[in-house]
Amino acid sequence: MKSDAAAGESIPPPGLGKLLLEARAPFEYAASLLAAPWLLSAPRGDGHAVIVYPGLLASDASTRPLRRLLRTLGHDARGWGQGRNNGARSGILDQALQNVRAVQSTTGRRVSLVGWSLGGLYARELAKMAPEAVRAVVTLGSPFTGPREASNARRTYEWLQRGRQQSAHRHEDLRTPPPVPTTSIYTRTDGIVAWQCSVETPGPMVENIEVQASHVGLGVNPLALYALADRLAQPEGEWRPFERSGVRRLLYPDPQRST
Secondary structure: OOOOOOOOOOOOOOOHHHHHHHHHHHHHHHHHHHOHHHHOOOOOOOOOEEEEEOOOOOOHHHHHHHHHHHHHOOOEEEEOOOOOOOOOEOOHHHHHHHHHHHHHHHHOOOEEEEEEOHHHHHHHHHHHHOHHHEEEEEEEOOOOOOOHHHEOOHHHHHHHHOOOOEOOOOHHHHHOOOOOOEEEEEOOOOOOEOHHHHOOOOEOOEEEEEOOOOOOOOOOOHHHHHHHHHHHOOOOOOOOOOOOOOOHHHHOOOOOOOO
16 A cells, blocks of 8 residues: 655544544553463564664653563663653754664664654654664654644644754655665554554555554554564564565555555
């Protein structure tokens, strides 16, 4: 499916029904605990560093279960280390960029970046700023295309940003994918962000993976976690699109379908 969610296109935010479905997030976390044997069978990592960026109003505490799983699977998973994510204020990306380059320098290996919702926008922009230091990017429900109004979190974001100097990047620039392997994991039942805003036009190093999940549950949803682990376990320089054959075809819908 080609993404047509241009910056000026009119896309409404998710309706009340989808918003109410966000209450299922605790059940998604419980499902991930029940699915632990399956999750632990995911491809193992090679020990390279993975930095995880939280969503709006969230901190590293929100990504702790995700990072715990990645560490168990052999990744050097780290938080972003900047406290609560209150928006892309001036200087926030500069500090994050310094951290990416420092981790790459100290480990001697390129770093993978994982971002949940707003955190995914950071991950994408950081990979554009320092592609030589980034191995891959994976986003979870991140609205990198479409109009700002297509999110139920827009007013909260604008309220948090009142009176503050904003980051210099333009909204329309977010649509350009990083020059590294990039995966967008999204859900059509997202109650916060219109799902069309999380769909990338597929390309040689760009892909979409659809899962059945809520927005606030993407970081603990077993289907999202397995897909994330699968993507991060690929050897550097040998990226391939997510394989949906066999049982996976039943678990992961074809993102290119029209309905």
